[in-house]
Amino acid sequence: MRRSSTETKAAILKAARERFAADGYDRATIRAIAADAAIDPSMVMRYYGSKQLLFAAAADIDLRLPDLSAVPRDEIGRVLAAHLVERWEGDALQILLRTAVTDPDIAERMRTVFAAQLGPRVAELTGDPAEAPARAGLAATQALGFALCRYVLRLPPVVALEREEAIAWLAPTFQHYLTAPRPALTEHLAGPG
Amino acid sequence: MRRSSTETKAAILKAARERFAADGYDRATIRAIAADAAIDPSMVMRYYGSKQLLFAAAADIDLRLPDLSAVPRDEIGRVLAAHLVERWEGDALQILLRTAVTDPDIAERMRTVFAAQLGPRVAELTGDPAEAPARAGLAATQALGFALCRYVLRLPPVVALEREEAIAWLAPTFQHYLTAPRPALTEHLAGPG
DNA sequence: ATTGTAGGCCAACGCTCGTTGGCAATAGGC
DNA sequence: GCCTATTGCCAACGAGCGTTGGCCTACAAT
Secondary structure (H helix, E strand, O other): OOOOHHHHHHHHHHHHHHHHHHHHHHHOOHHHHHHHOOOOHHHHHHHHOOHHHHHHHHOOOOOOOOOHHHOOHHHHHHHHHHHHHHHOOOHHHHHHHHHHOOOHHHHHHHHHHHHHHOHHHHHHOOOOHHHHHHHHHHHHHHHHHHHHHHHHOOOHHHHHOOHHHHHHHHHHHHHHHHHOOOOOOOOOOOOOO | OOOOHHHHHHHHHHHHHHHHHHHHHHHOOHHHHHHHOOOOHHHHHHHHOOHHHHHHHHOOOOOOOOOHHHOOHHHHHHHHHHHHHHHOOOHHHHHHHHHHOOOHHHHHHHHHHHHHHOHHHHHHOOOOHHHHHHHHHHHHHHHHHHHHHHHHOOOHHHHHOOHHHHHHHHHHHHHHHHHOOOOOOOOOOOOOO
16 A cells, blocks of 8 residues: 555645646546546546546635625725735636636536625625625626636736735725725616616 | 538538537537537538637637727726627627636637737827736736626626626726826835845 | 455546548539 | 539547446555
């Protein structure tokens, strides 16, 4: 017995996380993951049952958001931006993003994550609770868009941004979506009725 | 001869656009595309050579941005937001987004598109041309993030936003990234040197 | 020393995919 | 009416995938 089963399971999981993050679900093959973990592909099946179950284990991560209720109202944007830039650099978000665009189940799970983790927090600090989902959704567009461009698509100018620089630019946007009054709709496209 | 070759080629291209947009490159199979176009898979090869070439034909679309130099400086955000909401609903962006996250070549192409189409426009209206790439990149994060959440991930609160509502929320963000003065960096994380 | 078991590899199955070559049928030009 | 070329389908190949079952090997307990 070269390694303990625990060690091997961990090695497989680590390789799986890296491969899924780098290549997405379809292009990350069991054979490649096994090769990275220096093990036979059949062992992956023994330890995790199937590719789907292995992915479920690899994607079982909570990108937990900071406790927004504890921060002053006018610093929420900055806290969210800082968290985004400093804590989302790992594999976690890349795994979800690279898979969610293709796999309906993962997309559903992303919807759940944001509805469950961001929604309620925003609702607490919004005057009108009916506005909370829209505000949380808009914040999600900026958060996921930044992660997409910086960590997945690697747009050069977005990658080049220093941490503090990125935070300084993004903070007002989050602040706007979460705390600004509902913007007035301009009339020239609203139509007569 | 049931159809003219031109008709068949067009039918294949249409089916390919829809399948690539819905399923991404890997999961959209030649066989499924051929079935949608009511044709034998081998004909797809005859007309387009290979799956890669078919994709190239299907993805040969320019998501051209509006002429920003023609609009008043303080309406740029609104024009960009309106364009985003009104003109990016089709298959085009979905094809690119669903594929770019997995295929390095398409990601590279997205980088080119944004560098070539958004960069120069922004440079024209920015005081310091050195800041232009960063501003264009930040605008891209919000644009792609909105498209991702609304058209690909289909986050319910983002889908639910009415056109004018979405525009009213997004416009200030674009305005901020493109025309606001460079934000001051806070010192408490900048470090001594 | 024998035995039981847990960790590991090998070989292969069945499936789907992109891709290819050959053959049938139908259209239009002479 | 024949000839040619275009349109189309069928059958199959080869590769890569997830997955399975059997067999080997080294350790631990007896």
